[in-house]
Amino acid sequence: MSNLILIRHGESLWNKLNLFTGWVDVPLSEKGVKEALNAGELLKYWRIDVIFTSELVRAIQTAMLVMSKNYSGIPKIEHENGMMKEWSLIYGEDGERYVPTYKSWHLNERYYGQLQGLNKDKAKKIYGEEQVLLWRRSYDVAPPGGESLKDTAKRTIPYFRGKIMPELERDKNVLVSAHGNSLRSIVMHIEGLTKEEVLKLNIPTGVPLIYEYQAGKLKRMGYLYEWGYDKSLHIK
Template sequence: MERTLVLVRHGQSDWNLKNLFTGWKDPDLTEQGVSEAIAAGKKLNEMAMKFDIAFTSDLQRAQKTCQHILDGVGQSDLKTIRDQALNERDYGDLAGLNKDDARKKWGEEQVHIWRRSYDVPPPGGESLKDTAARTLPYFITDILPQVMSGKSVLCAAHGNSLRSLVMVLDRLTTTEILDVNLGTGVPMVYKFNADTSVLSKEIINL
């Protein structure tokens, strides 16, 4: 029985391009971001990948990435579930600020701690630990059962919501996950054993 999960971070967004903290804000994809999502769909189609169900966040950059991928594999009308449990990490008071301006205001070291530490949240926002506290229960109750029933599942979401899943799937420590960055629009294909452990992982370079 095949048990397949494909995780994809959304394509480049307008605020990624402008070097802004995004979080739960809802900017659109850039032209490059659209191209990345289309390329991901084309690559998965070349692999003859077909999905039984798709999951995405409550934010349009992930939703549009998901749709471009489904279009690319010839499954434009596939059932897609949207849930804010898969939203990006909430950057709180940093949301909308230029990252360089934030460093000038709070200092390089403090901003680095907010961005890269596992359990220190920015003012009014979420740490990666906080993000995992909402993404992992949703993954366990809604996404993983679909995978374990023998389905192929697509999940298009965000850098940090997906990092919280990758941390568990790849069995990374709270220190190791800090060095993990997910490329925009790059699919990660996981295959699972019957006991829910990971059989294999393949990163599909575009």
Template sequence: MAATLILLRHGQSVYNKENIFTGWTDIELSDQGRQEAIKAAAELKRLKLYPDVCYTSWLKRAIHTAQIALLEMVWEHIDCIKSWKLNERHYGAWQQRNKDVVKQEIGEEAFLSVRRGYSTPPPPLDENDPRAAKFDPKYRDLDPALLPKSESLKDTHARVKEYYRDVLIPELAKGKTVLVSAHGNSLRALVMEIEHLSTDAVVKLEIPTGKPLVYRYDTGMTAIKKVKVN
């Protein structure tokens, strides 16, 4: 049976619009972001790509993107399974700060080593910083040791890779069409795994908001075709 994986980065968020580091901050979609989710649904309908199951992060900008798209497709009956492992990269002490201000403070070289590097995390949040995930009720049942205080792309890749192999691949192996509504960095990590990208290649990869990426799989669970989406 043929299987299809649809990756959809959430539409523009309020923080995207304001050039602010978001990370695990649970911020809403902007008006443009909601329109991008509607356009994504139109593309999926055009390609007759109706998912059997949906996966999202625990962050509402990804959840709402999936909900808007499925509403537009009149396809809300499917299960939508949420996991923190699909969350955006945790931007540590940079969360809720303007990107240009951070760059001005630390210099472009240090800024880019974190923003576009693979292994360098931002400065971590302090243990008692109110932005820390341990103070967010949605994470209260998770082992605190699992909650990052900051993450590199490498750290994000580690948790996303595990979820891909343990959860998404078994669903694809059943011949299903799987929709993943997530974030720029968690989807970069997924594409790295799917396309076997090098660390140099993945740091140059851009995932546009609200534009589906579609992969077809063979029976051996190898992505054999990338479908062109407008």
């Protein structure tokens, strides 16, 4: 048996300002740092064998803050190519345990196109609440110049199937630190949600969502809080 731990990054500076962020590389706010450290506290004694994050700093920061509390080992970024791959190799036995960490744009937030940088309330005033809700939560309506959730899934799901699932199959506990919509597409896939159901799916910042992997199946344990699991998928 192994565990899949999904976590949306803690609150970012632009979440705080209520701005569409997408691929804009915004760091965590002070509250976001606290949320990530709190998640780290909850996961302190969990064995984490491998980490996947997006290429965006808010997800990387969140994974690193979680690992700053965790005893599994030191996260080591596995570079795919170039001098970083060659020169960052660790030679010999130094007694440390390293946790391989893979960064990929496949896990990046939905690309929000022309909405990036716009205030979400201002967008509702300009385009209407219904239109903005469709852009933010529907499956196949893309924001202007950006990705629909369906488009996002075209990059997240092959990555999930090709890179993340094989680790679970090898009994590795996996931490995935990513974003509201890249995780919505993954949860939709795991849970087999319909287009209608995914409209209601909203993933909170900084709360680990735990799955158990056994005999080829992922079973939802729920969102992990101080007091235990919240088994519902739609957190108010």
